[in-house]
Amino acid sequence: xxxxxxxxxxxxxxxxxxxxxxxxxxxxxxxxxxxxxxxxxxxxxxxxxxxxxxxxxxxxxxxxxxxxxxxxxxxxxxxxxxxxxxxxxxxxxxxxxxxxxxxxxxxxxxxxxxxxxxxxxxxxxxxxxxxxxxxxxxxxxxxxxxxxxxxxxxxxxxxxxxxxxxxxxxxxxxxxxxxxxxxxxxxxxxxxxxxxxxxxxxxxxxxxxxxxxxxxxxxxxxxxxxxxxxxxxxxxxxxxxxxxxxxxxxxxxxxxxxxxxxxxxxxxxxxxxxxxxxxxxxxxxxxx
Amino acid sequence: xxxxxxxxxxxxxxxxxxxxxxxxxxxxxxxxxxxxxxxxxxxxxxxxxxxxxxxxxxxxxxxxxxxxxxxxxxxxxxxxxxxxxxxxxxxxxxxxxxxxxxxxxxxxxxxxxxxxxxxxxxxxxxxxxxxxxxxxxxxxxxxxxxxxxxxxxxxxxxxxxxxxxxxxxxxxxxxxxxxxxxxxxxxxxxxxxxxxxxxxxxxxxxxxxxxxxxxxxxxxxxxxxxxxxxxxxxxxxxxxxxxxxxxxxxxxxxxxxxxxxxxxxxxxxxxxxxxxxxxxxxxxxxxxxxxxxxxxxxxxxxxxxxxxxxxxxxxxxxxxxxxxxxxxxxx
Amino acid sequence: xxxxxxxxxxxxxxxxxxxxxxxxxxxxxxxxxxxxxxxxxxxxxxxxxxxxxxxxxxxxxxxxxxxxxxxxxxxxxxxxxxxxxxxxxxxxxxxxxxxxxxxxxxxxxxxxxxxxxxxxxxxxxxxxxxxxxxxxxxxxxxxxxxxxxxxxxxxxxxxxxxxxxxxxxxxxxxxxxxxxxxxxxxxxxxxxxxxxxxxxxxxxxxxxxxxxxxxxxxxxxxxxxxxxxxxxxxxxxxxxxxxxxxxxxxxxxxxxxxxxxxxxxxxxxxxxxxxxxxxxxxxxxxxxxxxxxxxxxxxxxxxxxxxxxxxxxxxxxx
Numbered sequence: 001x002x003x004x005x006x007x008x009x010x011x012x013x014x015x016x017x018x019x020x021x022x023x024x025x026x027x028x029x030x031x032x033x034x035x036x037x038x039x040x041x042x043x044x045x046x047x048x049x050x051x052x053x054x055x056x057x058x059x060x061x062x063x064x065x066x067x068x069x070x071x072x073x074x075x076x077x078x079x080x081x082x083x084x085x086x087x088x089x090x091x092x093x094x095x096x097x098x099x100x101x102x103x104x105x106x107x108x109x110x111x112x113x114x115x116x117x118x119x120x121x122x123x124x125x126x127x128x129x130x131x132x133x134x135x136x137x138x139x140x141x142x143x144x145x146x147x148x149x150x151x152x153x154x155x156x157x158x159x160x161x162x163x164x165x166x167x168x169x170x171x172x173x174x175x176x177x178x179x180x181x182x183x184x185x186x187x188x189x190x191x192x193x194x195x196x197x198x199x200x201x202x203x204x205x206x207x208x209x210x211x212x213x214x215x216x217x218x219x220x221x222x223x224x225x226x227x228x229x230x231x232x233x234x235x236x237x238x239x240x241x242x243x244x245x246x247x248x249x250x251x252x253x254x255x256x257x258x259x260x261x262x263x264x265x266x267x268x269x270x271x272x273x274x275x276x277x278x279x280x281x282x283x284x285x286x287x288x
Numbered sequence: 289x290x291x292x293x294x295x296x297x298x299x300x301x302x303x304x305x306x307x308x309x310x311x312x313x314x315x316x317x318x319x320x321x322x323x324x325x326x327x328x329x330x331x332x333x334x335x336x337x338x339x340x341x342x343x344x345x346x347x348x349x350x351x352x353x354x355x356x357x358x359x360x361x362x363x364x365x366x367x368x369x370x371x372x373x374x375x376x377x378x379x380x381x382x383x384x385x386x387x388x389x390x391x392x393x394x395x396x397x398x399x400x401x402x403x404x405x406x407x408x409x410x411x412x413x414x415x416x417x418x419x420x421x422x423x424x425x426x427x428x429x430x431x432x433x434x435x436x437x438x439x440x441x442x443x444x445x446x447x448x449x450x451x452x453x454x455x456x457x458x459x460x461x462x463x464x465x466x467x468x469x470x471x472x473x474x475x476x477x478x479x480x481x482x483x484x485x486x487x488x489x490x491x492x493x494x495x496x497x498x499x500x501x502x503x504x505x506x507x508x509x510x511x512x513x514x515x516x517x518x519x520x521x522x523x524x525x526x527x528x529x530x531x532x533x534x535x536x537x538x539x540x541x542x543x544x545x546x547x548x549x550x551x552x553x554x555x556x557x558x559x560x561x562x563x564x565x566x567x568x569x570x571x572x573x574x575x576x577x578x579x580x581x582x583x584x585x586x587x588x589x590x591x592x593x594x595x596x597x598x599x600x601x602x603x604x605x606x607x608x609x610x611x612x613x614x615x616x617x618x619x
Numbered sequence: 620x621x622x623x624x625x626x627x628x629x630x631x632x633x634x635x636x637x638x639x640x641x642x643x644x645x646x647x648x649x650x651x652x653x654x655x656x657x658x659x660x661x662x663x664x665x666x667x668x669x670x671x672x673x674x675x676x677x678x679x680x681x682x683x684x685x686x687x688x689x690x691x692x693x694x695x696x697x698x699x700x701x702x703x704x705x706x707x708x709x710x711x712x713x714x715x716x717x718x719x720x721x722x723x724x725x726x727x728x729x730x731x732x733x734x735x736x737x738x739x740x741x742x743x744x745x746x747x748x749x750x751x752x753x754x755x756x757x758x759x760x761x762x763x764x765x766x767x768x769x770x771x772x773x774x775x776x777x778x779x780x781x782x783x784x785x786x787x788x789x790x791x792x793x794x795x796x797x798x799x800x801x802x803x804x805x806x807x808x809x810x811x812x813x814x815x816x817x818x819x820x821x822x823x824x825x826x827x828x829x830x831x832x833x834x835x836x837x838x839x840x841x842x843x844x845x846x847x848x849x850x851x852x853x854x855x856x857x858x859x860x861x862x863x864x865x866x867x868x869x870x871x872x873x874x875x876x877x878x879x880x881x882x883x884x885x886x887x888x889x890x891x892x893x894x895x896x897x898x899x900x901x902x903x904x905x906x907x908x909x910x911x912x913x914x915x916x917x918x919x920x921x922x923x924x925x926x927x928x929x930x931x932x933x934x935x936x937x
Contacts, residue, residue: 024756120633128637131909133871136889140905143893144648220762224875227764228890247768247879254772261765269760348836372842380839387837392830397852407838458838 018281025277031270038086046080050237062255070255072245078256081237082263088149088238089219089267095153096218097211100160105207108165109195112172123169126162134159138221142230152231156221160214167210171203209279216271223264239264293364294321295465295498296345301358303337303344305569312569313356314340316522320515324465325496329509329530331545332519335566338502341519342468346383347375362466381411384459388471390451394443400427400454401439404461411462426457430487449480453487460491466498473508485512507549510534518542521566521578524597528604538606540583540614547616577608585617586610623924627917638909643687646902647680658700696903701895706903709888714907716786717884720876721869723804728812728865733858736819740827741846751816758813763872767806767879774802784881803880807872811865818861822854829853856923863919867912 019025038045047066054075062070062078069078111122129137141155176199225231226240227247234241239260246256303315315337322328330338343349345360345367360367367378379385387393395403404423408414414422427435430453443451452472459467469488473481489512492499501509509516509530516533518526518541526539537543544562564582572578577591595608654670655662671677674697675686690697696706735751742748775783787799826832827850835849836842874886881887885904892900 124633125637127634128641128909130867131634131638131912132641132905133867133874133908133912135871136874136905136908139874139889139893140645140901143896143898143901144645216760223762224764228875228878230893243765243768250768250772251776254776257765257768257772261762261769264762264765265757265760268762269757272760273756346837348833376839376841378839379837385834385837387830387834389830393834395831395835395849395853398849406840410839455834458834 015281019277022277022280024273025281028270028273028275028277031266032274035086035090035267035270038083039090042083042087046077046083048077048080050076050081050084051235052076061253062259069259070253072242072253072256073249078242078259081242082239082260084237085239085242085260085263086267088232088236089222089264091149092153092156092222092232093215093219093271096156096221097160097214099153099157100214101164101207101211103157104161104164105168105200105203107161108168109172109199111165112169112176113195113199119169122165126165129158130162132159134217135221135224138225139228139230142225147230147233149232152222152225155225156218159221160218163210163214164207167206168203171206172199175199175202205282209275209282212271212275212278216268216275219264219268219271293323294361295324295326295363297321297359297361298341298345299359299361301341301344301360302356303340303349304354304356305350306352306354307570310570311356313572314353314522314569315344318358318517318519318522318524320517320524320527322466322498322500322515324498326515327492327499327501327509327513329513329516330500330502330519331504331506331509331516333504333562333566335521335568336519337522338519339470342385342470342500342502345468346379346385347372348379348385377411380407380459380464381462382464383466383468384462384464386452386455386459386467386469386472389475390448390455391475393455394451396443399440399442400446403443404439404454404458407458407461422461423457426461427454429460429491430454430457432457448476449484452476452480452484456484456487456491460495460497463495464497466500467492468500468502470502471504472501474504481508488512505549506533506545518545521572522569523578523607524605525579525607526605527597532601532604536604538600538604538611539579539608540586540611541579543614543616577610579608580610583610583614583617586613586615620924624921627920631913631917634913635910638906638913639688639691640684642902642906642909643684646898647683649896649898652676691906696907697899699892699897699900701892701897701900706900709900710885710904710907713884713888716882717870717873717877717886720800720803720807720882720884721866721873723800724808724869725811725862725866727804728808728815729862731808732812732815733819736816737823737846737851739816739820740823743824752820755813755816755820758809759817761809761813763806763809764875764879766809767803767876770802770806771879786883803876803882806879807869807876810872811869814861814865815858818858819854822857823850826850826853859919859923863912863916866915870908870912 054071057071057075062068064070069082072078072081107122107126111119132140137159138155141158142151145151145155222231222238223240223243226238227244229244231240232238234245242260243257243264246253246258246260250257298321299319301315301318302313304311305314306312318337318341320328330342332338340349340353344353344355345362347355347367347370349355355368358368362378362382367375370378394400401420401423404426405416405419408419408422409416412419412422424435424439427439432438432450432453438446443454446454456472467488472488473484476484485508488499488501491497492512499512501512503509506516513530516528516530517524518533518539520541526533526537526542528536533542534546537546541562548562562582567573567578567581573580575594577595580586580588580591590610590613592609595610597605597607599605652667652671654667654674654676658666658670668677675683678686694707696710698705699709702709732755735754739748739751771783774780781802782799783802785799787796823846827846831853832845832849835845840849870885873884874889876882877884877886878890885908889901889904892898892904
C-alpha cells in the first residue's frame with residue numbers, strides 16, 4: 001500500500017498495457033464502443049425513422065433492397081429500430097447502475113464507517129433486498145411504479161443496491177484498519193470528509209469493475225422487462241420490445257427475434273469481457 | 289547390488305523452465321551420487337535450484353519445467369527414460385519425499401488416516417483393515433501419542449510439528465530406499481526443528497535408508513550429512529565430504545554460509561548476512577562467475593571466464609578461481 | 620454444530636422481517652384501489668366498501684401490517700380474487716412444477732458446468748480450454764428469454780424434436796414428460812452452467828498449484844485420481860458457496876422461462892397475477908420465493924460446514 005504512491009507514474013501505463021494485452025478484453029471493448037457509437041450517432045446511422053410504419057412493406061426478409069435487416073410486422077426498418085434500441089439499453093443500463101450504485105455506495109460507506117447497530121440495520125435490510133430474485137424485484141416494482149423510462153431505471157436500479165453496499169462496506173472495513181485513516185482522524189478531520197476524501201477513493205477500483213458488470217446485467221433486465229410487457233412501452237424501439245414482437249412472428253419472420261436478441265447478447269458479452277479485463281488489469285487478486 | 293555401487297547417480301542434470309518464448313535454466317550440469325545408507329546434504333539459498341534439482345529426480349516438475357539434459361540412474365536404471373506409469377511405481381515406494389511446509393502439504397479435506405492408508409494401499413498388497421493397522425503403527429513410530437484416536441483427525445487439528453511427523457510417516461510407509469527431504473524443518477518452530485531432525489536421523493539410521501536433505505541452513509546438515517553439495521544459481525559451487533566442508537571451506541559462498549550459522553556467532557550476537565540475493569532465472573550472468581556480484585570487493589579479473597568445477601583435492605570440488613583470492617569484506 | 624445452526628437461524632429473523640416489510644410496503648403502493656381492480660368497473664360503491672372492509676384496507680397501516688405478519692405466521696397468504704382461492708393453495712399447486720424445472724436445470728448445469736470447468740483447468744491452454752472458456756463467456760452473457768425462443772425456433776419449429784410449450788402429463792408416460800422438460804430445462808440451466816464452469820476452472824487451477832497436490836503425486840497417486848479425489852473435493856468449496864446465488868437467479872430466470880414455455884409454475888403465476896392486477900397473489904408468491912431463497916442459503920451454509928471440516932483454511936497458521 002505504501003509503495004503505491006511511488007509507483008503511481010508507472011501504474012497508469014502498466015494498467016493499459018495489461019488491458020490491451022488481453023485479447024478478450026479488447027474484443028469486449030470493441031463491442032462496447034460499437035454500441036456507444038450506435039447510440040450516439042443513431043440519427044446519422046439509421047436510414048429510417050424507427051417508428052415509421054409502412055404496412056405494404058411488412059415482414060420483409062433481411063437483405064431486401066433498402067432494408068438491410070428487413071422489416072417488422074408494421075413495415076418498420078429493423079436496422080433502424082435496433083440502432084435506436086441501443087439508446088434505450090445504454091440509458092437504462094447506465095442509469096440503473098448509477099441509481100443503484102449511488103444509493104448502495106452511500107449505504108455501504110455509512111454501514112462500514114459507523115459499524116455497530118447502524119451497520120447491522122443496513123446490512124440486514126440489504127440481505128432482505130437480495131433475497132428477492134433480481135428480475136422478480138424489478139417486475140414487482142414495475143407493477144407499483146407504472147411504465148416509463150425513469151421508472152424502469154429505478155426498478156432495475158434497486159436490485160443493484162445490495163451488491164454495491166456490501167462491496168463498499170467490505171472495502172471501508174479494510175481501509176479503516178490502515179493507519180493513515182487513524183492519523184487523519186486524530187487530527188480532527190470531520191467524519192464525512194474522511195469518508196469522501198480518504199475512504200471512497202480507495203474503493204474506486206472494485207466499484208468501477210463491479211459497475212461495468214452490472215451495466216450488462218441491467219441491459220438484460222431492461223430487455224426482460226420489456227419482453228414481459230412491463231418495461232419500455234411500444235412503439236418506442238427497445239431491444240426487448242423488438243424481441244417481444246418478433247416472438248409472435250417466429251415462424252414467418254424469425255430474423256426479427258434472432259437479430260434483436262443478438263444485439264442484446266453482443267452488447268452484454270462485450271461489457272462482461274471488458275469488465276473481466278478491467279478486473280484483471282486493475283487487481284489480479286480479486287476473483288469472480 | 290554391490291555395496292560400492294551408488295544407489296542414485298545423477299549425471300549432468302539440467303532443468304529448464306519455459307517462460308513465454310524463453311527457456312530458462314534453473315539447474316545446470318549438476319552431478320552427484322549417493323550410496324546406500326548415505327546422507328547427502330544440498331545447501332543453498334532459495335532460488336539456488338536445489339529443490340528443482342531433486343523434484344526433477346521424481347519427475348514432479350511443474351508443467352512448464354522439463355529435463356533438458358542428463359541421466360538419473362537409480363539402481364542402474366535411468367529414470368529420465370521412465371514413463372509416467374513407471375514413475376508412479378517409484379514415487380512413494382522406492383523414493384519418497386518430505387516437503388517444506390507441513391501446513392499445506394497435507395490435504396485439508398481428508399483425515400490423516402485416509403491419506404496414510406492411501407499411501408500404503410498404493411504400493412502394498414494388503415487389505416484395507418490391515419492398512420489401517422499399519423497406519424496407526426506408523427504414527428506410533430514417528431512419535432505421535434494416542435495414534436489410534438488421533439489418526440481420525442483432520443490435518444488442521446494437528447500442530448505443525450505433528451503434521452511433519454505425519455508427512456514422515458507417509459514417506460516411510462513403504463520402506464523406501466531413498467528419502468528426499470526438502471527443507472523439512474524450515475517452516476517449524478526452532479524447538480520442534482531439532483525434534484524432527486532427530487527423528488529423521490534415527491529413522492534413517494535404523495533402516496539404513498539413503499537420504500537427500502535439502503536446506504538453506506548449513507547447521508541442519510552438519511551432524512547428519514556424509515557428503516555436502518553447495519549450490520548457487522543453478523550450479524554446484526563446491527562439493528566435498530561434510531568434514532571437509534566445515535574444516536576447509538574454499539568457495540566464497542561456502543565461507544559466507546558458514547559464517548552466517550547462528551551458533552558460530554554467539555559471542556557477537558549479530559548475524560552477518562550475505563548481502564544481495566540469488567539472481568532471478570532470467571538475470572543469471574552468462575559465461576562469468578555467477579557469484580561475482582555478491583562479492584563486489586573481489587576484483588573482476590580474479591574470477592574465471594566460464595568457471596569450471598575443479599577437483600582441488602581428493603573428492604573436493606570447487607568452481608571458479610575466485611576462491612584463491614577471497615577475503616571477507618572489511619567492516 | 621447445533622449452536623452454529625441455531626445462531627444462523629436467529630440471524631435470519633431481522634432479514635425475514637425486512638422481507639415482510641418490503642413486500643408489504645411495495646404491494647400497498649400499487650396504484651389504484653385493489654378492491655376496485657378486483658371487482659371490475661361495474662361494481663357499486665357498497666360492494667367495493669364491503670370488500671375493502673374484508674381485506675382490511677380501511678384499517679391503519681400499522682394494524683394492516685400486524686394482521687399481515689400474523690397471517691404470515693399462520694401460513695395464510697390471503698385469498699386471490701381472480702382465482703377465488705387461497706393463495707397458498709395456488710402456490711402449492713404450481714410450486715412442484717417450478718421445483719421440477721429448477722432441480723432439473725440445476726442438475727444439468729452442475730454436471731456439465733463442473734465437468735467442463737475441470738477439463739478446462741486440467742487441459743489449460745489447449746483447444747478444449749478455449750472452447751469451454753468461450754462457451755462459458757457467452758453463457759453468462761446470455762439473455763435466457765431469447766435463448767428460449769431460439770431453442771423453440773430451432774428444435775420445435777424447424778426440427779420438431781421437442782414440444783414448444785406446456786408441461787407433459789405423467790399419464791402420457793415419462794418420455795413425454797421429459798420431452799416437455801428438455802427445452803425449458805436447458806434454457807434455465809445456461810447461465811448457472813456457465814458460472815459453474817468458470818468457477819470450477821479457476822478454483823481447480825488454484826487447487827492444482829497447492830502443496831498437497833504435489834504430496835499426492837509424490838506418493839504415486841495417478842493423475843486422474845489426483846484430479847478427481849484430491850483436487851475436486853477442495854475445489855468444491857467455492858462452487859458450493861455459489862450454488863445459493865445460482866438458485867436465486869434461477870428462481871428469477873424461471874419467471875421468464877416459464878412465460879416463454881407456458882410452464883405452469885410460480886413464474887407464470889406471478890406474471891399472470893401482475894397482468895390481472897391481483898396484488899394478493901403477487902404479494903404471496905414474492906414473499907414465498909424470498910423466504911425460500913433465505914432458507915436455501917441457510918441450508919447451503921450448513922452443508923458448507925459439513926463438506927469443509929475447517930471453514931477457514933488459513934495458510935501457515937500456527
